[in-house]
Amino acid sequence: MNPETIPPADAGATNTSAAATRAATTGAGDGDVLLRVENLVKYFPIQSGQLIPRRKDFVHAVDDVSLEVRRGKTLGLVGETGSGKSTLARCVARLYDITSGRIVFDGHDISTISARKMRPFRRDIQMIFQDPYGSLNPRRRVGSIIGDPFAIHHTASGAERRRRVQHLMELVGLNPEHYNRFPAEFSGGQRQRIGVARALAFTPKLIVCDEPVSALDVSIQAQIINLLADLQSELGLTYIFIAHDLSVVRHVSDSVAVMYLGKLTEQAPVEELWAHPRHPASGSSWSGTCRRRSTRRRAAGSTRAVPRPARPASMRCPI
Ligand SMILES: Nc1ncnc2c1ncn2[C@@H]1O[C@H](COP(=O)(O)OP(=O)(O)OP(=O)(O)O)[C@@H](O)[C@H]1O
Ligand SMILES: [Mg+2]
8 A cells, every 4th residue: 555665567456458358368367366357337227207117227337347456455446426436346345236247256256146155255355434424323332333244144252252343443443442332432533443343353355445534534534544554464455445535545555447437447556647647537636627617617507417327428538
């Protein structure tokens, strides 16, 4: 996660066509690729007509995306709102069934396997969500929230579960004596630490962080990012890190993939993309420019539609 140690051009995510080419081969030379996504498609059906459904349309949330994530590295995933980042993340974690394509995790094709067969992989692929308030049940004690994975997978109970939960709390910088407290008794940053502790229960191979610091104060953001970086070097974790803030992504990622209207527009090592963005959506000033323009348009009363994945024909370069 350190920008000082930029990996070679093929580390982290690699170029789409290269990944597709490799996908066409037998898989030889996979090396330390932990996750390979090939031509992933996720469409959501939209029904038009309220009483009598007339036309079935689709939101092209993720459209033919291919990428690779290498073991122990961080792939940053950026893109404007609605570009399909969270949908891609949820498909990778198999929280959504995919429309088509392939997801190969740790050498296993998990694209369409049943919930039962997916169970062991659920331990290895964890998610950390944006909202440290909404993602924790306010009525449950923190010890029991962090201990959920042990209960679900029947791996530890009673005193053993408590010992393991307190170890996790220590690992993420929480006081283990606060085991019996409720989420409301913690600050925003501490609540996000609770989410991180829960995700770490089985030392997963891949953690998908969906905007894990967006809801936090800047000073707290740095603490959580440093925590994730420390855990990565300590436990050899691999991250997909989704964020809007390009400076955060630049800081944490080895390589970056940019999404626009469900498609992957560009993938490159972080400093290369930062210095020479090929697509306007990758420009470091792009999101700011775009936001300013749409704000100006709205202020001027413009009703011009913004590009959206339900109308892929409208896909165009935003600049
Ligand atoms: N369950 C769903 N049903 C229908 N459409 C959906 C569903 N989930 C997402 N979408 C649509 O898919 C597109 C991609 O959404 P997604 O949440 O993946 O974007 P995102 O890049 O994560 O955006 P943000 O940065 O705002 O979090 C959007 O147009 C969204 O409206
Ligand atoms: Mg999202």
